[in-house]
Structure formats: C-alpha cells, structure tokens
Amino acid sequence: MSKVRSGALGGVATAAFLSAAVVSAPAHAQQQAPHHPRPPHGATESAGPPQPAAKLSMLRLSATLAANDPQPVRSGLVWRVFEERAQPDGSHKLVAQSEEAAPTLPLPDGAYIVHAAYGLAGVTRRVAIEGGNVSERIALNAGGLRLIDKLGDAQIPAQRLSISIYVPERGNSEAKLILANAKSDEMICLPEGAYHVVSKLLDTGQGAQGGTNDTNSVVTADLKVPAGKLIEATLRHRAATMTLKLVKQPGGEALANTSFSVLTPGGDVIREMIGAFPSLVLAEGEYVAIARHEGKTYQGTFRVQSTKDADVEILIRDQPHNHADEEHPQ
Secondary structure: OOOEEEOOOOOEEOEOOEEEEEEOOOOOOOOOOOOOOOOOOOOOOOOOOOOOOOOEEEEEEEEEOOOOOOOOOOOOEEEEEEEEEEOOOOOEEEEEEEOOOOOEEEEEOEEEEEEEEEOOEEEEEEEEEOOOOEEEEEEOOEEEEEEEEEEOOEEOOHHHEEEEEEEEEOOEEEEEEEEEEEOOOOEEEEEOEEEEEEEEEEEOOHHHOOOOEEEEEEEEEEEEEOOOOEEEEEEEEOEEEEEEEEEOOOOOOOOOOOEEEEEOOOOOEEEEEEOOOOEEEEEOEEEEEEEEEOOEEEEEEEEEOOOOOEEEEEEOOOOOEOHHHOOOOO
C-alpha cells in the first residue's frame, strides 16, 4: 500500500507498491557556475577606416517553473537565442547561448527566437529588441520528479536499476518513451502532465556472470507532475537473491559442472546458468529449478520471499527425470 500526499490539496490516494509525496516548495537546485556566451560577430572588416560598432541592447532572461511561481529557476537552464529570420536553407542562425540561470545578453536591434531548455522541458518565445533593454521571464510549465527505489527498507543503488519514463495514451501506458535511462534519487525536470514509470531491478551479482541482467522484478507507477512542484515517488521492489545447488543430500557439497534453468510454474524460462552454486535475483513468488549434471536431469520447486536471500538445494534422486521432461516441468 502506498500514499499520495499533497500539502496544497490535502488529498490521499493509494496505489500498489508506490508512495508519492507532493512537496509544496518549487523544484529549484543550486546555481551552477555561469557560462558566458560570445556575442554575435559582425561582418569581416574591410580595408580603410574602422566602422563604428552597432549599438547593442541588453536582453535579460529568467525562467520560472510555473506562471504564478515567484521564485526563478536557479540552475540547470540552457538558453539559446536565434535570429528570427530564416537563412536560405531554412535554419535559424544561433547568435547567443548561455547556461546561466539569468543571463544578460548584448544583442543588436531585431527580432529573435529565444529557447529555454530545462531537463526535458522546453519553451520557445519570440522577442523583439527595438532601441532599448528588454527583460523576459519565461514560464516553463514544468515540475520535478524524484524516484526512490527500495528493496525492503534499503534504498537500491542507481546502478542496480533500469528506469524508463513514458507519456501514456488512452489504452497504452507505454505509448511514447521520453527517457530510457532515468536515474533514481535525482531530480528529473518534466513538462507538466501525466507519466508512466517502469522500474526494473538489475542483477549485478555473481549470477550476472560478469555483466548485468534484467530481473523479473518490475514495478510500475502512474504519476502526475504539476507545474512548479516536486514529486517524490517511492517504488518498492519485492525480490531476493537465490543461490542454486545440486547436492546429494541436504546440506551437502554443491556439485560442479552443473547447468541450471529457472522457470515459472507455467514453464517460462527466466534464466539459465552454469556452475556449482550460481546465484540470481528473483521477484517474490514460486519457481521451478532444473539441474543437469553428467547427462542426467533433476528438478525441484522453491519459493522466494522478499529480502530473504537463501540457498535452493536440488537433491539427486535415485530416479532422475528424463530429458523429455525438461521443457514441461510438472
């Protein structure tokens, strides 16, 4: 069970394995080191007396997450200013760029297209400079999302997660993928709207055999990100690490050169491994384990309880299973 709390609305709702708290404070970060853009260059100088430089006006830019937000965004912005007039190839010339939160850009009179990017949110506005300084404050209509993944009471390290964020459509929660490598415990700036989050637990232990494997522990969440707010969502995985062993008797020594298959009760293969005691991460539930050793096949069933890491012993019986039984465990 999970809860959604809002300081502004005071509402409470529930969703499986998800708790999300709406924080009333705007989602602002600390100011980053400023980056000063180069002003646009004039035409190449010709021979003769120098020509007077064109008079420049100052374009002052700032942004807020919401239209009614009094606090400006303090970091993470990327500003780009283009000439409004298109070039012969249809593109627009970039005349200024800055990563300052509130840059002041010297520009000659003219019409420009200003683009503000903040995470996955972006807004474009036309600005005209006519003989004087201009100040523009742009509302991004965006909010922040921070995902916290847990296994039991412990937070899962980011490297053990694969998180994707989608924009859903009617009848299709994964209609449009907008972020395939979202990081847990980091603020993700998103345009105001509804999102579908898919979090997969990764196996980075011995069972991954030197790499990283997806596990069958998958948690999903449907969230709404309001403008000017930070949403914190906790996604709870229920899984454990299981170590497989083929033994002659309970508590006996694991037999080397054994290949294992782990299946669902319905016969779907989840993972195949080789070794004396390979391990893997599995979601909570029931499974079938098949062990092959010296041309013979043995089978056992086991149950996974969340956070309860355990050994799974498959006993050698007097009458091993036939190879024809491997694909259809009973």
